[in-house]
Amino acid sequence: MSDLVVRAEGLRKRFGKTQALDGVDLSMRRGTVLGVLGPNGAGKTTAVRVLATLLRPDEGTAEVAGIDVLKQPQRVRRRIGLTGQYASVDEDLTGTQNLVLIGQLLDLTTRDAKRRAVELLEWFDLTEAAGRPAKTYSGGMRRRLDLAASLVGHPEVIFLDEPTTGLDPAKREDMWGVVRSQVTQGASVLLTTQYLEEADALADEIVVIHHGRVIAFDTPDGLKRRVGGLTLRVRPSDPARVPDALRVLDAVAAPGTGASMDDAAGARRGAISVPVATDTAIDEALPALRRAGIEFSDLGLHLPSLDEVFHSLTESTTAPQTTAAKEDELV
Amino acid sequence: MTTLDVPVRNIVGDIDKPRGGALAAQVRHSVALARRSLIKTIRTPEALIDVTLQPIIFLLIFTYLFGGAITGGDRHAYLQFLLPGLLAQSLAMGGIALGQNLNADIEKGVFDRFRSLPVARSAPLVGAVVADIVRYMTVCVVMLGFGSVMGFRVETGLLPALAAVGLSIGFGLCFCWISVWVGMMVRTSGAVQGTMFLLVMPLSFGSNVFVETSTLPGWLQSFVHVNPITHLVGTIRGLLVGGPVQFHLLITLAWMAGLLAVFVPLALRAYGRRA
Ligand SMILES: Nc1ncnc2c1ncn2[C@@H]1O[C@H](COP(=O)(O)OP(=O)(O)OP(=O)(O)O)[C@@H](O)[C@H]1O
Numbered sequence: 001m002s003d004l005v006v007r008a009e010g011l012r013k014r015f016g017k018t019q020a021l022d023g024v025d026l027s028m029r030r031g032t033v034l035g036v037l038g039p040n041g042a043g044k045t046t047a048v049r050v051l052a053t054l055l056r057p058d059e060g061t062a063e064v065a066g067i068d069v070l071k072q073p074q075r076v077r078r079r080i081g082l083t084g085q086y087a088s089v090d091e092d093l094t095g096t097q098n099l100v101l102i103g104q105l106l107d108l109t110t111r112d113a114k115r116r117a118v119e120l121l122e123w124f125d126l127t128e129a130a131g132r133p134a135k136t137y138s139g140g141m142r143r144r145l146d147l148a149a150s151l152v153g154h155p156e157v158i159f160l161d162e163p164t165t166g167l168d169p170a171k172r173e174d175m176w177g178v179v180r181s182q183v184t185q186g187a188s189v190l191l192t193t194q195y196l197e198e199a200d201a202l203a204d205e206i207v208v209i210h211h212g213r214v215i216a217f218d219t220p221d222g223l224k225r226r227v228g229g230l231t232l233r234v235r236p237s238d239p240a241r242v243p244d245a246l247r248v249l250d251a252v253a254a255p256g257t258g259a260s261m262d263d264a265a266g267a268r269r270g271a272i273s274v275p276v277a278t279d280t281a282i283d284e285a286l287p288a289l290r291r292a293g294i295e296f297s298d299l300g301l302h303l304p305s306l307d308e309v310f311h312s313l314t315e316s317t318t319a320p321q322t323t324a325a326k327e328d329e330l331v
Numbered sequence: 332m333t334t335l336d337v338p339v340r341n342i343v344g345d346i347d348k349p350r351g352g353a354l355a356a357q358v359r360h361s362v363a364l365a366r367r368s369l370i371k372t373i374r375t376p377e378a379l380i381d382v383t384l385q386p387i388i389f390l391l392i393f394t395y396l397f398g399g400a401i402t403g404g405d406r407h408a409y410l411q412f413l414l415p416g417l418l419a420q421s422l423a424m425g426g427i428a429l430g431q432n433l434n435a436d437i438e439k440g441v442f443d444r445f446r447s448l449p450v451a452r453s454a455p456l457v458g459a460v461v462a463d464i465v466r467y468m469t470v471c472v473v474m475l476g477f478g479s480v481m482g483f484r485v486e487t488g489l490l491p492a493l494a495a496v497g498l499s500i501g502f503g504l505c506f507c508w509i510s511v512w513v514g515m516m517v518r519t520s521g522a523v524q525g526t527m528f529l530l531v532m533p534l535s536f537g538s539n540v541f542v543e544t545s546t547l548p549g550w551l552q553s554f555v556h557v558n559p560i561t562h563l564v565g566t567i568r569g570l571l572v573g574g575p576v577q578f579h580l581l582i583t584l585a586w587m588a589g590l591l592a593v594f595v596p597l598a599l600r601a602y603g604r605r606a
Pocket residue numbers: 015016018019020038039040041042043044045046047085326606
């Protein structure tokens with residue numbers, strides 16, 4: 001059996017003037033989390049809808065759990081769980097009724113469907129609200145019910161489109177726990193998110209989509225390394241020694257760069273940043289600082305944050321005409 | 332949140348085979364989805380106004396306001412004439428809400444979930460239509476019940492009256508597929524209502540619901556004669572207050588079959604296309 005549980009090639013989808021997907025290739029390894037990042041309108045939801053059999057692409061092929069999404073959608077549907085970007089719980093039904101209905105549609109017996117509903121409601125902290133119509137739920141409760149709904153059938157592949165949008169920080173971390181536990185039990189999770197922190201925390205690999213194209217595909221660390229490279233950061237204890245420290249650290253800087261005062265405000269104020277080629281630079285920097293008698297309160301190697309990566313990736317890719325036109329309409 | 336361990340898929344047997352075979356599964360799914368619609372109806376009884384209060388108001392207005400003028404004084408005779416007609420009109424109008432509800436469900440994204448589940452494409456629509464039986468039954472009970480308070484009397488017998496109710500519900504179930512189709516085609520639920528009114532109004536007024544066909548101008552009569560509502564009314568009148576039934580019944584049944592043959596595939600196709 002293939003190690004890839006999601007494989008898409010050359011997906012294209014056009015809505016009127018908008019080329020929502022413009023040749024997207026995706027792959028997700030079994031038992032991993034793939035994070036799909038991209039600014040608003042990048043095509044994330046469209047890609048998820050194609051993979052979850054809700055939308056036929058104009059061009060391209062896709063396989064989920066080894067099955068062709070376009071040729072055998074029904075078999076794919078038996079293996080996936082989907083939580084769309086917008087809550088799709090039935091507001092007039094109670095939490096229990098929502099989940100039982102889905103269980104029945106997944107061919108569980110009514111008894112099993114009920115048992116599964118109780119289990120999931122408890123897991124998602126909704127037991128107390130289980131008997132109330134979902135329209136009385138708060139936004140976060142609806143979102144959780146929506147997530148529970150995608151797990152009713154113990155799916156092999158789970159698609160989560162911005163699963164934690166609208167959740168408070170504690171519930172968001174709970175949700176990360178849910179995702180991790182699903183993966184531990186053998187599921188594979190494809191999730192889109194606006195939170196880089198979330199992708200960093202959960203994803204084994206990240207795809208960045210922009211204007212319907214994949215502009216990067218790597219591990220979180222790989223992405224960070226690719227864009228900004230490693231930085232050695234040193235904070236001399238005595239501000240008067242900064243000029244000396246700059247001179248010493250220049251020697252370990254990557255070719256063509258040099259040590260400089262970090263111009264960022266806040267925590268990094270007063271620290272010196274040195275772009276370095278490899279992490280062995282720290283072995284040279286330490287003895288050199290000691291020899292010069294410079295004491296420091298902080299010293300470490302840093303990768304750029306995913307935020308920085310994301311901005312540098314999406315800003316360097318220019319917008320095609322069609323999308324620009326569409327964004328005007330939105331204003 | 333507890334750390335309860337939720338086991339991975341533990342389905343026994345071939346995961347690709349629906350339990351009990353494809354047909355049984357489809358029936359089960361449709362019933363489960365019909366149940367969903369019924370729960371919604373029970374939660375929002377005010378959504379039943381169009382099959383309860385509205386027909387009653389029509390009955391009152393036409394009997395007491397226009398009845399005397401139309402028949403030259405005999406209100407009871409007019410009520411006997413009018414009630415079967417209004418029953419048919421209410422059935423046609425009663426289907427409008429279905430298209431509106433389906434349209435709203437799709438707009439809200441509720442159907443996305445169903446479409447990501449391994450159910451027959453038709454199940455969500457069939458389930459919703461099946462649940463509409465309750466509304467058509469309500470129309471019949473309300474019309475006959477309130478009508479009898481106003482003085483309406485069945486002049487035939489119990490069996491013909493039951494047949495009239497059965498045919499009414501059957502017609503409602505066929506006619507509402509137009510509304511389902513419109514619900515799939517237009518953007519908003521308000522537009523479903525507008526479009527359906529444009530259709531139902533000429534059908535119910537351009538018929539024998541309120542006046543005898545013979546009183547109408549010739550060109551209108553030719554429309555009235557092909558109008559399915561006319562033949563449904565003819566059948567129900569025959570079954571409730573007496574008169575020839577067979578001719579109208581055959582044409583009504585033909586119309587019902589025709590409506591299903593045309594609008595079920597149209598609705599399913601439109602549903603499939605709507606992303
Ligand atoms: N049904 C539709 N009809 C017309 N245009 C659409 C439709 N669905 C998506 N689009 C357009 O396709 C593009 C991609 O949309 P998509 O929803 O996939 O973006 P996204 O990456 O999920 O964005 P967001 O972060 O805002 O959710 C957008 O320009 C959007 O306007």
